[in-house]
Amino acid sequence: MTRLIEAEEGSRQLFMGNEAIARGALEAGMKVAAGYPGTPSSEIIENLAEVSEKAGIYVEWSANEKVAMEVAAAASFAGLRSLCVMKQNGVNVASDFLLHLAGSGTRAGMVLVPCDDPGALSSVNEGESRHFARLVEVPLLEPGDFQEAKDMVKWAFTLSEEIRNLVMVRSVTRLSHASGNVIMGNIAESKNLEAETKNSAFFKHDGFILDQMEGAVISAPVTYKHGQQHEKLKKAIEFFETSPFNTYTGPENPELLVITSSVCSLYTNEALQMLNAKDRVGLLKLGTTWPLPPKLVAKHLKMTDKILIVEEVIPFLEESVKTLAAELGPEIGVKTFFGKRDNTIPSTGELNPDIIASALSGILGIDMEPVPEAYTKRAGELAFLNAPVRDLTFCPGCPHRASFWSIKNALTMDNREGFICGDIGCYSLAMLPSGFSALKTLHSMGSGTGVASGFGKLGQFGLNQPVVSVCGDSTFFHSAMPALVNAVHHRSNLTMIILDNSGTGMTGFQPHPGLNEDALGKDAPAVDIEAVVRAAGANVTVCDPFDLAETRETVLKLLEDNNGVNVLILRQICALSPEKKGKKQFEMSVDENICVGENCGCNRLCTRIFSCPGLTWDREKKVSRIDEVICAGCGVCASICPLQAINKKEVA
């Protein structure tokens, strides 16, 4: 998408929220961007990487979020504007550095964009990044639409330089992954970009120890620097008091004041339209949500006695407003608050216009105009009875299906109630029936092997079940490496299986340190997983998961070994990778004369248990059938059938 950089100033583009964020950074003259892939944030770094050469910027997919923030911080210290991007729980990973960075302060503008996922549309948590702004005491901005996503990121760099500290701009799935119209600003054009950027970085470090711009960059002396940090926040509040990102729409004396931020402001606006209540309700949309500007908030709290706070995940804004209201009590009087804490707004899940309309209609006593009841009932009935649920499953041709098939079979044959500690990636889907419900623990990145390392030490207390952990190749570099080292050092008994599909599959196949290509598509030295594991002192075996029999036998053998850490690398490229996508290795077919269907005795092993979307049960003919539109041609199912009724023919 070269229009990210080529779209002219003043032109109006349909941009995804993540593109708008990327454009904002480019317009701000950002020079270095780093992140770790995670839905819904990934497209920001991807888009920047694509234009990196043209824009004269450096972009990387770092090994994990903490390293990403460190890489971006270095640029700031050396005088270059930098951006750091991650999904909500990535901030947890980066938070130790984040705390200390907030203490040391930054030099050139540095912006952190965390993308939260309210409702966990593509996460295994409903984490909240906003509270980190309060926790480490840095300013927080929240864009309310696509134009603001761009403009706010751009301004965040200015603010960061005004206060010489990191600024957070928090997005959410419904902004990052949604699209809307954005009017472009100017990307500072440089006639001689190369010459200009060549000598622009320099790290000054020999100045006075307390001089943030010229001395060493450290968070000590702590109370002194902490005090400085509070002065920076006061300065930020001054900007926030008059910020154009905070807007009020509605009557002078509304019956109810709604205070909201982020896409919730679009939902609220729509809800007010649905209820025809714009002349009764005031809408204070805040773009600067921490620290809150007290004068601005006080002015609006005075307008009415009833306040509804609309936000997703934790009652962050609600608590901040209530704290201010308590402090302002003598000036503004007693208020009645509605929000998450009194369940006017649901405490979990994402919001939408209907939920907010329902909250508003309750407070205002307005009847909502419903869809005709008979229609809703009939449509609900028809869909409930006839639209079969669409559970997530591994893609056709996915190596993980084959891997878990073999691991599960080996664990069953071993017959000691062994189990798998899961990790984060596509293979997390193995917690579902379509992944044979194989995963028995699932937490954060790298935790599978960490938890397994603990299980593997419980032998002295009688735990004699085989312990297996799985992790992907990108997850290995992200955070499973320390867990592996821990397990080896403590002689924990476990089998670690690395599902190496040569990319960060879940988020769109971004590169990682194990590959010989970087985010910019340039050659990069690949860090060999096998060599790392060997150097750590674990035994290592490599198998092709598409060879079911060999994989199963290998796993079985490793389970029987009770002597420390064994690592098995199951290596097969992701079915969606550019190398494989749309190309079939095999033309698959089912020989209807050999498949005897339900009379076989296999109990439909292929379709009922293996359950690849490309292999379906033909209810009329009562045999299995390949769906040629869906099948990826991996050939694995041919080795499932006990009668060899499934044929594979190499595609020329």
Place this chain on the structure above:
Amino acid sequence: MTDVKTLSHDPYNLIITGVGGQGNVLASRVLGNMLSNKGFFVTIGETFGASQRGGSVMSHLRISKDKTCSPQIPRGKAHMVVALEPVETLRVLMEYGNPNVKALCNTRPIHPVGVITGANNYPDTRDLKSWIEELTESAWFIDATDMAVKLGNPIFGNIMMIGALASQNELPIDRKDFEAVILAAMGPEKTKINLMAYDKGMEMAG
């Protein structure tokens, strides 16, 4: 073909639905850009991410003369449902349908994993059509995937659906708008085959 210059509703709420991997997101971007290029405000809300792995995918397109809308359409407020997979139409109508909604459906089923395993049933195509007709003001059914396979790749089904939608004169879009967007996004080489798919879609629905 009459030239529709205005929107029948503002915002006009259109849902494109399907299954991960069918090109749902691309279809919504192409259609969104066609309308945005005409000067409309377009907001697209998308549910994807893990959906690529066999789940339902849904894009909400809101088209307005003058405003950015919420990326989620309120319940019961869809004007048009474009379904790349037939059973997804029912799922969308349950939440966003109303007696005046219209639907354009690809008839090629994609069986959910529960149907493949035999735990659930997939409805008969004739029944499905009659229910969709019952729940909509008007509904069109085309065999886009099968025609796309004949064109050489099932992925063109999504583009055929855009062609089919354009033929209904529900929205102020035409072939020129489509060509401009595809050319900008994919270059001249791929534009030809996409135009063929678009034309086939128009022809099938026309």
